[in-house]
Amino acid sequence: MANFFPKWTNQLPWKVVVCLSVLTLSIAAAVTYYFTPKYTKVGYQPTQPVPFSHALHVDQLGMDCRTCHSFVEVASHSNVPSVQTCMSCHTQIKPDSPKLAPVRAAWNEGKMDGPPVNWVRIHRLPDYVYFNHAAHVNRGVSCFSCHGNVNTMEVVYQHEPQSMSWCLDCHRQPENALRPPSEVFNLNWKATSAHEQYQLGSKFKAEWGVNPPTDCGGCHR
Numbered sequence: 001m002a003n004f005f006p007k008w009t010n011q012l013p014w015k016v017v018v019c020l021s022v023l024t025l026s027i028a029a030a031v032t033y034y035f036t037p038k039y040t041k042v043g044y045q046p047t048q049p050v051p052f053s054h055a056l057h058v059d060q061l062g063m064d065c066r067t068c069h070s071f072v073e074v075a076s077h078s079n080v081p082s083v084q085t086c087m088s089c090h091t092q093i094k095p096d097s098p099k100l101a102p103v104r105a106a107w108n109e110g111k112m113d114g115p116p117v118n119w120v121r122i123h124r125l126p127d128y129v130y131f132n133h134a135a136h137v138n139r140g141v142s143c144f145s146c147h148g149n150v151n152t153m154e155v156v157y158q159h160e161p162q163s164m165s166w167c168l169d170c171h172r173q174p175e176n177a178l179r180p181p182s183e184v185f186n187l188n189w190k191a192t193s194a195h196e197q198y199q200l201g202s203k204f205k206a207e208w209g210v211n212p213p214t215d216c217g218g219c220h221r
Contacts, residue, residue, distance in 0.1 A: 040161035046120040048155070049102045058151035058187070065143055065150075065185045072143075076132040080119055083107050122158055123147070130221045137185075140178035140204050144187045145170070151187040167219065171212035175201030178210065 057063045066072060068081035083106045090100055108114035123146075125131055137143070143150065148159025160166060170177050178201040183189040191197035204210065212218070 040163055041158045042161050043157055044122060045155055045157035046122065048120055049118055051099050051155075054150050054153045054156060056154075065187075072133045072137055074134055076134060078133050083112065083117065122156060123162065125162065128221075129219050131219070138181075139208055139210055140181060140184060140201075141170075141174075142177075142179055142184045142187065142189070144189075145177045149187055164219075168214060171214050171218070174210050174212055175205050177201065178204040180204075 058065070068085055069078050070081075070085075071077070071079045083103055086100075086103045087107045090097075090103065094100065095104075102115075102117050106112070106114040106117050136146075146160055146162065147156075150156060150159075175198055179189065179191075180200070191200060
């Protein structure tokens with residue numbers, strides 16, 4: 001009796017096993033990369049050229065975020081503090097600290113012609129994503145919502161994934177994040193309960209006409 005299956009089918013089981021193995025490894029690799037902090041960068045904490053402690057400056061000394069990040073209320077991008085900002089205090093406070101050597105070198109006795117301080121950027125959205133800091137902080141979205149309790153961090157790290165789904169969660173229910181304008185830069189403020197947060201957020205959402213986009217064109221420009 002003639003063979004019902006052609007001869008090449010003898011290799012089919014091995015080919016199926018190889019293909020399934022490759023597929024399984026690919027899925028495992030994708031999940032390992034895309035569903036872990038390595039991809040979302042949660043916990044990313046690079047070493048900066050100057051060991052600046054937010055816990056000291058903000059929590060202990062009471063400095064406002066806008067002292068250093070002075071453009072967040074008027075500009076789409078948050079600015080890194082200039083050397084002049086640092087030296088406005090540190091010409092008098094610990095002017096000879098070895099930790100401030102890169103700042104003093106850039107300052108160069110006020111000439112501002114020294115090598116720049118190469119701060120390492122932590123929070124970085126893709127180039128095709130549009131995000132406006134001023135639009136958020138002027139409508140009750142606190143620094144805390146995106147950056148966490150920076151005021152308690154000795155070394156700043158990325159607290160939230162800042163992924164598309166994470167952004168959409170807030171855009172779909174902004175009442176969960178909105179707070180009184182006077183408390184936007186108070187990183188220790190929080191509503192007494194989830195119910196109070198919802199009531200306050202809903203009130204501000206209605207009064208300010210907050211209607212964040214949830215379609216692709218809202219952020220991908």
